[in-house]
Amino acid sequence: MKIILDGKELEVEQGKxxxxxxxxxxxxxxxxxxxxxxxxxxxxxxxxVELNGKLVTSCNTKPKEGDLVVSRSPKIFAARKMNLELMxxxxxxxxxxxxxxxxxxxxxxxxxxxxxxxxxxxxxxLGAAVIRDNNKCINCGRCVKVCSEIQGCYAIDFTSRGHNxxxxxxxxxxxxxxxxxxxxxxxxxxxxxxxxxRSHLEEVQExxxxxxxxxxxxTAPSIRVALGELFxxxxxxxxxGKMVASLKGCGFDKVFDVNLGADxxxxxxxxxxxxxxxxxGVLPMITTCCPGWILMMEFFHHNLLPHMxxxxxxxxxxxxLIKTYYAQKAGIDPKNIVVVSIMxxxxxxxxxxxPELDTAVDYVLTTRELGRLxxxxxxxxxxxxxxxxxxxxGISTGAGAIFGATGGVMEAALRTAYExxxxxxxxxxxxxxxxxINGIKEGTIFVGDKEVKFAVAHGGKNxxxxxxxxxxxxxxxxxxxxxxxxxxxxxxxxxxxxTLQKRIDAIYKEDKNLPIRKSHxxxxxxxxxxxxxxxxxxxxxxxxLHTKYTLRDRF
Amino acid sequence: MQILEETSMQALDKAxxxxxxxxxxxxxxxxxxxxxxxxxxxxxxxxxxxxxxxAGDGETFLVxxxxxxxxxxxxxxxxxxxxxxxxxxxxxxxxxxxxxxxxFLYLRGEYQYLKQDLQKQIDKTLELAxxxxxxxxxxxxxxxxxxxxxxxxxxxxxxxxxxxAKPPYPTKKGLWGKPTVIxxxxxxxxxxxxxxxxxxxxxxxxxxxxxxxxxPGVYEYPLGVKMSTLIEIARPKRKxxxxxxxxxxxxxxxxxxxxxxxxxxxxxECQHGAYSLIFIDETNNVVDICKSIAKFYTYESCGxxxxxxxxxxxxxxxIKKIQSGKFTDDDLKLIEELGNHIxxxxxxxxxxxxxxxxxTALKHFRKDFEAYKK
Numbered sequence: 001m002k003i004i005l006d007g008k009e010l011e012v013e014q015g016k017x018x019x020x021x022x023x024x025x026x027x028x029x030x031x032x033x034x035x036x037x038x039x040x041x042x043x044x045x046x047x048x049v050e051l052n053g054k055l056v057t058s059c060n061t062k063p064k065e066g067d068l069v070v071s072r073s074p075k076i077f078a079a080r081k082m083n084l085e086l087m088x089x090x091x092x093x094x095x096x097x098x099x100x101x102x103x104x105x106x107x108x109x110x111x112x113x114x115x116x117x118x119x120x121x122x123x124x125x126l127g128a129a130v131i132r133d134n135n136k137c138i139n140c141g142r143c144v145k146v147c148s149e150i151q152g153c154y155a156i157d158f159t160s161r162g163h164n165x166x167x168x169x170x171x172x173x174x175x176x177x178x179x180x181x182x183x184x185x186x187x188x189x190x191x192x193x194x195x196x197x198r199s200h201l202e203e204v205q206e207x208x209x210x211x212x213x214x215x216x217x218x219t220a221p222s223i224r225v226a227l228g229e230l231f232x233x234x235x236x237x238x239x240x241g242k243m244v245a246s247l248k249g250c251g252f253d254k255v256f257d258v259n260l261g262a263d264x265x266x267x268x269x270x271x272x273x274x275x276x277x278x279x280x281g282v283l284p285m286i287t288t289c290c291p292g293w294i295l296m297m298e299f300f301h302h303n304l305l306p307h308m309x310x311x312x313x314x315x316x317x318x319x320x321l322i323k324t325y326y327a328q329k330a331g332i333d334p335k336n337i338v339v340v341s342i343m344x345x346x347x348x349x350x351x352x353x354x355p356e357l358d359t360a361v362d363y364v365l366t367t368r369e370l371g372r373l374x375x376x377x378x379x380x381x382x383x384x385x386x387x388x389x390x391x392x393x394g395i396s397t398g399a400g401a402i403f404g405a406t407g408g409v410m411e412a413a414l415r416t417a418y419e420x421x422x423x424x425x426x427x428x429x430x431x432x433x434x435x436x437i438n439g440i441k442e443g444t445i446f447v448g449d450k451e452v453k454f455a456v457a458h459g460g461k462n463x464x465x466x467x468x469x470x471x472x473x474x475x476x477x478x479x480x481x482x483x484x485x486x487x488x489x490x491x492x493x494x495x496x497x498x499t500l501q502k503r504i505d506a507i508y509k510e511d512k513n514l515p516i517r518k519s520h521x522x523x524x525x526x527x528x529x530x531x532x533x534x535x536x537x538x539x540x541x542x543x544x545l546h547t548k549y550t551l552r553d554r555f
Numbered sequence: 556m557q558i559l560e561e562t563s564m565q566a567l568d569k570a571x572x573x574x575x576x577x578x579x580x581x582x583x584x585x586x587x588x589x590x591x592x593x594x595x596x597x598x599x600x601x602x603x604x605x606x607x608x609x610a611g612d613g614e615t616f617l618v619x620x621x622x623x624x625x626x627x628x629x630x631x632x633x634x635x636x637x638x639x640x641x642x643x644x645x646x647x648x649x650x651x652x653x654x655x656x657x658x659f660l661y662l663r664g665e666y667q668y669l670k671q672d673l674q675k676q677i678d679k680t681l682e683l684a685x686x687x688x689x690x691x692x693x694x695x696x697x698x699x700x701x702x703x704x705x706x707x708x709x710x711x712x713x714x715x716x717x718x719x720a721k722p723p724y725p726t727k728k729g730l731w732g733k734p735t736v737i738x739x740x741x742x743x744x745x746x747x748x749x750x751x752x753x754x755x756x757x758x759x760x761x762x763x764x765x766x767x768x769x770x771p772g773v774y775e776y777p778l779g780v781k782m783s784t785l786i787e788i789a790r791p792k793r794k795x796x797x798x799x800x801x802x803x804x805x806x807x808x809x810x811x812x813x814x815x816x817x818x819x820x821x822x823x824e825c826q827h828g829a830y831s832l833i834f835i836d837e838t839n840n841v842v843d844i845c846k847s848i849a850k851f852y853t854y855e856s857c858g859x860x861x862x863x864x865x866x867x868x869x870x871x872x873x874i875k876k877i878q879s880g881k882f883t884d885d886d887l888k889l890i891e892e893l894g895n896h897i898x899x900x901x902x903x904x905x906x907x908x909x910x911x912x913x914x915t916a917l918k919h920f921r922k923d924f925e926a927y928k929k
Contacts, residue, residue: 161855
């Protein structure tokens with residue numbers, strides 16, 4: 001099919017939208033409400049182009065044979081600009097803001113609006129994990145779409161009408177009292193920063209400034225492959241050493257690696273799974289590393305309670321060990337230890353406030369907050385010399401590293417479960433069938449004479465799909481965010497859809513390069529069990545490393 | 556009145572005799588076009604739905620749009636009140652022709668008091684028709700936008716009444732993704748009459764007349780009727796100054812010699828819509844009228860797309876600014892720019908027509924605006 005684009009004849013595929021065609025041709029068109037993974041709605045009207053002389057939204061318009069398309073004209077620029085003027089009466093972006101919309105101001109060349117702002121006075125919605133300020137909102141609707149269509153949670157939607165239309169949780173309640181799983185995917189999709197994480201930066205800074213406190217940071221597996229993006233490094237850069245150095249530079253006394261907590265989780269989880277498998281326990285067993293998924297179960301899937309593993313998530317396990325094992329070893333009063341988890345996740349903020357988990361973890365910072373902390377301390381991230389994690393709890397394995405990607409927990413658990421059950425070595429450590437970005441992945445492995453069927457889902461909608469056929473499997477891994485933790489709601493905001501895959505690739509690269517790739521071969525883990533925890537699933541392990549759940553009402 | 560003639564189940568009998576293809580050909584010959592405002596040929600709309608259904612699994616739906624929310628329009632209410640049996644027969648003919656097994660009648664929320672009688676008439680007619688269709692009256696909840704064809708579908712399916720981007724048109728993807736025919740009350744009534752009566756006249760229109768007149772009501776005239784005829788029958792108390800086509804069609808000066816046809820209305824840069832004529836006399840100020848209309852749109856915009864949601868409130872603020880007297884020529888220019896912008900870039904018909912009033916008023920009654928200047 002032929003169209004004429006900006007005066008040039010062009011052969012295009014039928015069924016493609018004008019936005020896709022223009023992007024392929026290298027023509028940049030500003031978009032706000034567009035989400036590449038979802039059907040376009042044409043809400044914001046910023047991506048306007050001319051089709052046969054009429055202004056149309058390029059995101060949802062497909063041209064026909066012989067159509068005349070113009071992507072640049074004074075009329076188009078004026079219309080785009082006016083829609084932005086109407087949407088955002090105060091187009092000022094401060095230096096610290098790196099919101100999508102700031103970039104669009106520059107592209108469209110907008111520095112002031114000719115329209116007064118209608119009076120809006122929405123109360124801020126403050127919760128333990130995700131906070132919202134509707135006064136900043138431009139009604140692009142991406143948060144609503146991602147919450148319903150990708151996460152399947154329907155926690156927020158539009159309410160009221162006309163210029164009073166605004167995003168709201170059910171019945172204008174705060175997010176913290178509706179069925180919201182705090183995954184933070186809405187934050188990643190907000191172009192203006194109207195939704196953000198509840199910041200713990202001030203509290204952490206206070207602890208760092210207090211000489212009586214021993215402040216310990218522990219970093220999740222997926223931080224090191226994403227943090228660099230906040231300092232203009234390409235997606236997928238592995239910055240483990242710089243990350244540790246920057247945390248030390250910010251004043252943390254010790255930096256530990258949650259990958260070790262992940263190894264510990266694998267020991268406990270694989271032991272629990274093998275026990276269920278051999279003694280006729282409830283199957284399929286479902287992983288519980290993801291606090292978003294746990295909330296989803298507590299809100300929507302009460303029948304799954306007996307299927308849930310009782311293992312705490314890795315950072316809660318390690319936090320517990322820091323305040324017991326490490327405190328004892330280093331001779332520090334646990335009351336004076338402040339554990340700060342650096343997480344890719346906003347649901348972890350909620351998790352750390354759970355009464356079931358004591359106070360192993362005091363504060364949770366997202367990757368973005370860590371970036372802000374580093375910038376505040378005026379640390380030149382790119383020039384930092386690499387530093388290593390603290391040796392006390394400093395060795396981790398490839399199995400722990402891959403926790404950051406969808407399928408990683410399952411792969412790590414299977415490596416250990418297979419080898420501890422069969423006492424044989426796995427020929428191939430790479431479970432390629434459960435790697436990658438597909439929504440639902442599955443596989444089979446023989447553990448001795450027992451066939452174990454396993455499956456992995458990431459993203460709320462995919463989880464719900466997989467749950468429909470859960471009886472077919474023995475072991476399930478669920479991650480609330482698309483891509484797993486690399487795509488978590490606390491990660492750097494990205495617009496390029498390849499970013500997730502690049503972060504995942506980096507995670508597996510790290511696994512490949514590590515000398516030890518199985519949790520049960522980690523010398524620190526061996527030492528921990530020998531000296532402190534007895535054996536996986538022991539009484540002591542249960543006391544410190546396992547938890548219970550609270551079923552919640554949706555309304 | 557032609558619209559009040561009852562077809563007493565004979566039109567349905569005739570439709571069954573000539574078959575769906577016969578119905579389509581007959582409607583084409585009679586020249587029936589939609590009476591909701593867009594004047595799209597009825598047989599074409601139906602044929603699209605049939606073709607799309609044949610390409611799919613054959614399932615279709617029929618929706619009768621009785622969400623008559625346009626201020627100054629009350630012809631559908633008139634039909635539902637005084638000739639419901641012919642309306643229902645028309646719907647059955649439409650359902651028969653496009654193969655719909657389920658019919659929805661989307662009744663304006665404010666017409667709730669008509670529902671009971673209408674339901675009785677539906678039960679009676681269905682019994683006589685021996686047709687296997689499910690017939691549901693869906694009551695609107697007061698939103699103007701739900702008269703828009705994509706929003707009406709959203710509302711019937713239980714979603715928020717939001718307009719959707721077209722294409723796909725409802726005849727391709729309507730209710731629950733199936734081809735759906737949406738016709739106005741007057742259109743469907745005309746279907747039955749056009750099929751049965753040989754002398755049915757396609758040029759006859761219903762005019763809803765209201766405003767500063769002593770005889771408001773529904774009148775029937777052929778297109779091309781002189782404005783003076785309508786004014787004579789409406790009997791204004793004082794000298795008339797302007798005429799507004801509902802809320803959306805625009806405001807134009809009174810021209811007694813004007814013959815009312817789509818073409819002449821277009822020449823005044825107005826839109827005829829469903830021919831709802833609101834007469835405005837000399838005691839009124841056009842800027843006041845614009846303010847009322849702007850308020851209406853500010854409230855009735857569904858809030859989905861930027862130009863309509865944010866533009867209508869800005870338009871109202873501008874009109875208030877004009878009335879305060881503190882405005883410059885630049886403000887008037889910006890109003891025109893904003894008005895054109897809303898029209899050109901809004902998603903649905905509501906937004907695209909929501910600035911007609913100010914734009915036409917500025918063209919025809921600019922002096923009224925400038926008189927406010929201090």
